[in-house]
Amino acid sequence: MAIDDRTGQQVVPVPPPKESGHGIKFIVIFLVLAVLAGGEFYALNRTNNTRSDLVAQQNQLRKDLTAQIQDQLSTRLAAMEQQTSQQLEALKTDLDKSAQHLGAQRGELKRARTMVAEIQDQQRKQSEEFQTQLSQKADEQQVGALTQDVSLTKTDLDTTKKNVSSLASDLGMARSELGTLIARNHDDIEYLRKMGERNYFEFTLDKSKPARVANVGLNLKKTNVKRYRFTLAMTVDDTVVEKKDRSMNEPVIFYVNGSKKAYELVVNRVGPNQVKGYISTPNGVSEVAAR
Secondary structure, eight states: HHHHHTSSSSOOOOOOOOOOOHHHHHHHHHHHHHOOOHHHHHHHHHHHHHHHHHHHHHHHHHHHHHHHHHHHHHHHHHHHHHHHHHHHHHHHHHHHHHHHHHOOOOHHHHHHHHHHHHHHHHHHHHHHHHHHHHHHHHHHHHHHHHHHHHHHHHHHHHHHHHHHHHHHHHHHHOOOSSSOOOOSSSHHHHHHHHHHHHEEEEEETTTTTTTTTTTTEEEEEEEEETTEEEEEEEEETTTEEEEEEEEETEEEEOOOOTTOOOEEEEEEEEETTTTEEEEEEETTTTOOOOO
């Protein structure tokens, strides 16, 4: 073929083959899924690490709190044990004092009181015999004899009084600084009344009810039943004096204007917001105790 003939022919270009649209979409989706999977794996791994850290922190915090609570409990228990030990020791001391004051046992107490009754009966018979003799004797010689009888009777009475005082010691009653006997209950008070050395005014005092006993104002402030202690305020001659943390059967000695001899206040029973006891006054104070 001639050159001119080839030149006259039209050359048709062949386009390059096109890629399929589905293949590209598949690649894009695969890449997106790969990225998402990687992000999810990273997030899951981060979450697991965070959770482990939180669990470790919680365990450590729990251990710290447990140790702190145990330390606090140990401290409180030690303080409570020390306080309880002190209270028990104080109670033991008070019980020992009370045991010392109790003295004789019940059998000895009954025997001593029987002896006192016999002595008082003998004293009464002697007094009756003396009155009978006095009515029968009239002349001076007989009166002189009676005078001698009176002296002998007085001696017998003094001896009886000493015997009664000795019996009081046998009953186990303690003595105050003034030398007076301390009554521990109503029976002891009645016993001391019969001795006639002092006056005794019993009282029952409530915390909410102030009272006046033997011209002395009394106002109970508080009580400690376990330790047999109490606090009260006394009004004497318009002056208020507070007696703090006093023990049961511990005499409170005070003076009142117009009396050269001392008064004594003794509480022989301590209850919840209530105490019982008496005020002992010198002979001559005749005021009736407030009930």
